[in-house]
Amino acid sequence: MKLILPDHEVLILEHDPAPVEQVLLEQGINPLEVIVTRNKKMISEDTVIEADDEIRIIRIAHGG
């Protein structure tokens, strides 16, 4: 699966299908601090993502 991180870095992961939440935690990301989209559509943290999915992770916290 292809992960686009909040800083726009792209990661290609060899990963079995897994819930978004698990993938985020493996990347050291707190699921409460991000929004995740698949094909530009927002998905919940228990959605199972698959090998051919492109996932964008958007960080929500901003100061000021």
Add this chain to the structure above:
Amino acid sequence: MNPKHLQPDVPECSLCADPAVVYQRNAGRHLCGAHFTADVELRVADTIRTRRMIIPQDRVAVALSGGKDSTALLLLLSQLLPAWQDVRLIAITIDEGIIGYREETIQSAERLTRHLGIEHHCISFTDLFGDSLDTVLKGRETQACSICGILRKKALVVGAQQAGATKLATGHNLDDEAQSVLMNVFRGDLPRLVRNSGAGSSGKFIPRIKPLSLISEKEIAMYLMLNDAWNELPECPYTHHALRREVRSMLSGFEYMHPGTMLHLMESKKKIERYCAGSLISAPLHACRECGDPCSGDLCQVCSLLRSLGK
């Protein structure tokens, strides 16, 4: 039909058959985008009503930085207020003068108010205090948030007074409020923990209201994204000096591991307020000898700060 409906890996909304965008852990249910949006609007309306934040004939000044929280606040209020009697909205933006940061958010605020047809006032630190925040902070960067906070509050009050506002609404969300509780506990600052500047406070100030105080930061970001109002804006360059940044990260970790932590903190604050009612002796208010604003000492916090900055 969306083929994703047929796939077991996409959870469905608990209220309809559409794909879920969120699992609400406290309520134990999935919601689709439309039901999530309706849920946020209902909870904000409920907060306003039950706390009597807005009453008929109010003129509500919304502190609009152009960031996500204040943008969501203005959108939600403009959506909800037609149901209230004769209530008017005005937006007030403070330009602190932070190069490379504030320009974009001010443009975003201008676009939003134009789109919604809402009267918009912009007040700059330079006009009000004689210098931009960047200039004031030279050599004092570690005090950025406290200095900015004091001056920004004053600027908002001036803006609200000039606009004839009866309420000043800010976009503080549940995360902000829970962080503040914890920060005041860490500092041992009980008076600040129980201080009330809300809709029921004394008539000397324009009451401040926080209609988003029970909506989490993530829910606000989701609401904006689902309503095509999400902008990725730059982060304030001074936040890396802030204690709040550390508290935010720690509390967010606790909330993830122990859902409901932030709400429990807010409930604790309410209980402490009740226990303290009448037992904290607050100093009588005088008029500041420089500006005339109500304050507990000889000089108000703003004049005292300006003096220490050599103004």
